[in-house]
Amino acid sequence: MRRFKHFLDFEKEANWLKQMAANGYELTGKSWGYRFMKTKPENVNIKIDYRTFKKQADFVDYCTLFEDCGWKHIAGTKNSGAQYFKKIREYASEDIFSDVDSKAGRYKRLSNMYISIAMCYLPIFAALIMTNAIDAGALLNPKELYFTPGLWEKAGFEFWQAFLFETPFALIRGATWAALPIMIILFLTFGRRAEQQYKKLIR
Amino acid sequence: MKRDKQLPLTETVYYILLALLEPAHGYLILQKVEELSGGQVRMAAGTLYGAIENLLKLKFIQPVPSDDSRRKVYLITDRGKEILHLDLERMKHMIQITEKTFIT
Known part of the structure; x- marks a missing residue:
């Protein structure tokens, strides 16, 4: 399923994605709108960062750091800017930012x-x-x-x-x-x- | 004496520099910072990534070659060591002067 929406507020965007996940739509990508896959409804914590990367290696390093911290990269590319993360570990902090x-x-x-x-x-x-x-x-x-x-x-x-x-x-x-x-x-x-x-x- | 513009260091920057006296990748830095600060400083991934980027720009740390293809490994530079030392002196002075005037 594809949905077109535009946000300027990362908190509102993340809340909408959480709501979609709670309704059983899991975000799988974002290019020409948000792409969702129908799954079982799930209460997830989703957070959004905004970054672009010069090199692929920088992007991989970035995603790996988040994954090490218990946040899985679910959407976004090297040049897309918006990067979407889903909390997948118990030990992970509640937010991807601490200040x-x-x-x-x-x-x-x-x-x-x-x-x-x-x-x-x-x-x-x-x-x-x-x-x-x-x-x-x-x-x-x-x-x-x-x-x-x-x-x-x-x-x-x-x-x-x-x-x-x-x-x-x-x-x-x-x-x-x-x-x-x-x-x-x-x-x-x-x-x-x-x-x-x-x-x-x-x- | 004119003070270095980068002083004082923030608590997180100070601990990151201290952690990077030995080479470490991102997640290891987080663990070391938490350990060094006695559990006081717990950084999240996004915040650490921004801090590393900033320290690279300031040339306080540098990337070093490693076997891990997915994680970049960093190490403090001479400039980083210098600033760490300057901040230590600054804090030493604060402690000394405080002990002398406040605690009798």
Whole structure:
């Protein structure tokens, strides 16, 4: 089973995953949404860290350390960022963090990731506007999304025919052009929210 | 004398450095820290991983070759030993001055 959800709060995310496990859905992976396997309902402790790794050996070392400590790595990859752990040993501590700074640190890394993606898109967006591949004016004035000559001077049936004919194309055009700025704003917002979580925790 | 910017060390960092006077991998560090601190300092995996990463950046510890392909093994550096020593001196002074002025 696959579920699509987006979280900016690791505690809420972990609680949701615990609830899913209690309903008999065990998390098996996360790529294009959360993947679950139907099993028997189980009360588990799930915790989430946020890290990316330069080398595969670093990632293996990281997962091994958690496993040594009684936390099994259940989802996440070397580059995925979010790393999901399930408590599998009695002796394991109740949390994967033992101080506030490291618990907060993952929000800082999450925030940095969102901001850096937004910063990567920014010059691309600027370049597309400068080369007129994206008509910035049309994003503010949707009328310019229609290319039919003299469309807005037409009237009656003739207008509606031409207007309705071009509308799907105009929508696709508008959506394509708007996608990049929307993503930039979205990622900056997520980055900012994660940063606020970080500050709230370390205070 | 100008004090080293890294001083004072936190309790966990101090014990990690002390544990790494001999080579050890992550989980062994946790066990040693717990033992050295008389059970006072119990670190969780995520916190230790971040601490190791930070100590590597500061060059207080370094990775050393080992037979274990799944676990990295670390050892204190000369810089690490130096900072450990400086912090020891700092605490010695605190103890001395406290005993002299507070306990009569």
